[in-house]
Amino acid sequence: MVIDVHNLNLRYGDFHAVRDLSFHVERGELYALLGTNGAGKTSTLEIIEGHRTPTSGTVTVFGASPRDRRAVRPRMGIMLQESGFSPDLTVRESVRLIGALTAREDTIDRVLAIVDLTAKAGTLVSQLSGGEKRRLDFATAVWGAPELVFLDEPTTGLDIQSRDALWSAVDRLREDGSTIVLTTHYLEEAQQRADRIGLMHKGRFHREGTVSELTHTLPSVIRVTLPPGTAALPLPAADLGGGRWTIETTDLPKDLYFLLGWAHDNAIALRDLEAGQTSLDDVFRAIGR
């Protein structure tokens, strides 16, 4: 086990930001911490990274306290939400400085090539665009291919090419056995890549599990528009007005087959027919229902 969090609590004064949170991350996993704004994701990450002391509870990283910097720091790479680079350093100097702090071996050329910043090596950080700063941040986090990498909203502000490049760099790290902890508001990224997801809301887990475990608890949906004057649907359905209906189903293939058979037998033209499994977006929308 790489990370073990047990009954973690964090208070900011009177405000209880993280409440009795327990989870673990196995070696080689991509674990995504998702949640609503202010759910406590960054606070939790900051504790695991050793940047913040919890109010109570225990956290171990590689079996040590995150505060034991000498044991833990050389084995992890961190991409924070807000980069802490000095604006007066160049890209190359920033990478060299942070690389030296990790005590891992790597080369500036290699990590800059990963994020396509080779041509900007001599540019001052203050002159980088927002997306370029994010990429520099990622480059320093993956210096020396750490065993554990924290990515806090890594793709926010990145164009599609940079996102793709970032995810293929993550894929390569994973092939080499790295463990990744991710936060993101792009649910599609988590849905495609995470082995497991912890879905936070107001300091607690609303749900935790694999993507399919999270999405299986909600029904699938069929959406359809019926021509005017059509008799009622043969399944329980919600009327959205204008001939549009939605059918919630726990057995999508069966109900869809039945609906298509009914339409065929009665010569009813179904328009704008959509049917789909629940997505993580739907799981999010169901929070607080």
Ligand SMILES: Nc1ncnc2c1ncn2[C@@H]1O[C@H](COP(=O)(O)OP(=O)(O)OP(=O)(O)O)[C@@H](O)[C@H]1O
């Ligand atoms: N230094 C602080 N002092 C007081 N309250 C704080 C502090 N940092 C965070 N909070 C509060 O704690 C809660 C959790 O914040 P946190 O940044 O961990 O949430 P998050 O899940 O990362 O949110 P987001 O998705 O918006 O980035 C929020 O309500 C926030 O206002």
